[in-house]
Amino acid sequence: MNPEANQPQPVIRLRQVHRQFKVGFETVNALDGVDLDIRRGEFFGITGPSGSGKSTMLYLVGGMDRPTAGRIEVIGQDISQMDENQLAAFRRTMVGFVYQSFHLIPTMTALQNVEFPMIFSQVPRKERRERAAELLEKIGLGNRMQHKPTEMSGGQRQRVAIARALTNHPEVLLADEPTGNLDSRSGAEVVELLHELIKTQGVTVLIVSHDPAVIASTTRHIQLQDGQIQHSES
Numbered sequence: 001m002n003p004e005a006n007q008p009q010p011v012i013r014l015r016q017v018h019r020q021f022k023v024g025f026e027t028v029n030a031l032d033g034v035d036l037d038i039r040r041g042e043f044f045g046i047t048g049p050s051g052s053g054k055s056t057m058l059y060l061v062g063g064m065d066r067p068t069a070g071r072i073e074v075i076g077q078d079i080s081q082m083d084e085n086q087l088a089a090f091r092r093t094m095v096g097f098v099y100q101s102f103h104l105i106p107t108m109t110a111l112q113n114v115e116f117p118m119i120f121s122q123v124p125r126k127e128r129r130e131r132a133a134e135l136l137e138k139i140g141l142g143n144r145m146q147h148k149p150t151e152m153s154g155g156q157r158q159r160v161a162i163a164r165a166l167t168n169h170p171e172v173l174l175a176d177e178p179t180g181n182l183d184s185r186s187g188a189e190v191v192e193l194l195h196e197l198i199k200t201q202g203v204t205v206l207i208v209s210h211d212p213a214v215i216a217s218t219t220r221h222i223q224l225q226d227g228q229i230q231h232s233e234s
């Protein structure tokens with residue numbers, strides 16, 4: 001009997017993924033033959049030293065970059081084979097990104113920042129506003145909707161960025177060092193929020209972190225070294 005027969009299809013599947021960069025005469029193997037399956041609802045950690053390929057891996061899974069070789073499947077779709085239009089639609093509908101430095105628009109309020117991506121997906125104005133307000137309520141910032149980023153704490157800014165990443169109901173949330181600019185308490189709150197969202201929104205989270213406390217809170221993690229998986233743990 002095939003032991004995988006009863007296992008649900010992984011949400012993300014990487015097979016022999018390579019990403020090579022050529023700069024001048026140098027070749028960098030940012031990812032060098034990565035195989036990985038991530039299941040729905042996992043809180044999956046990626047750790048490893050600077051330059052080991054962590055961000056490269058997130059960009060590839062999110063369709064912001066393409067592998068030089070190998071297959072990347074997200075919900076059964078091979079994104080490495082998609083043309084530019086298909087990839088843009090994939091990015092718009094299937095993934096949300098969260099960055100270390102928040103990337104909020106400084107002149108906009110929290111509400112406007114969360115509404116912003118929905119303009120591009122042509123959600124009508126009223127619905128946009130309602131969904132943004134509902135998301136901000138859900139993450140505990142109902143009383144900060146009219147605040148601009150400079151009028152909020154780092155933890156609050158990161159929660160706004162998480163709300164913004166969720167507007168289009170993504171399947172996968174990709175977070176690159178989301179607690180890197182936060183004190184340990186705000187960082188722990190952000191991690192707790194991500195856990196909550198897995199339960200309530202059914203998303204799958206990939207989180208890059210150097211922080212042992214963050215990695216300890218994941219359901220499973222890998223360690224990258226020179227673009228290869230060194231260590232993985234259930």
Ligand SMILES: Nc1ncnc2c1ncn2[C@@H]1O[C@H](COP(=O)(O)OP(=O)(O)OP(=O)(O)O)[C@@H](O)[C@H]1O
Pocket residue numbers: 021022023028029030048049050051052053054055056057
């Ligand atoms: N656009 C690019 N052009 C050339 N080389 C690149 C490019 N992006 C990444 N690299 C190289 O690929 C390797 C992996 O980079 P990556 O950004 O994935 O590392 P990282 O693990 O996220 O590091 P950090 O912890 O510092 O963020 C590095 O050696 C980097 O210099």
Ligand SMILES: [Mg+2]
Pocket residue numbers: 054055056176
């Ligand atoms: Mg990085």
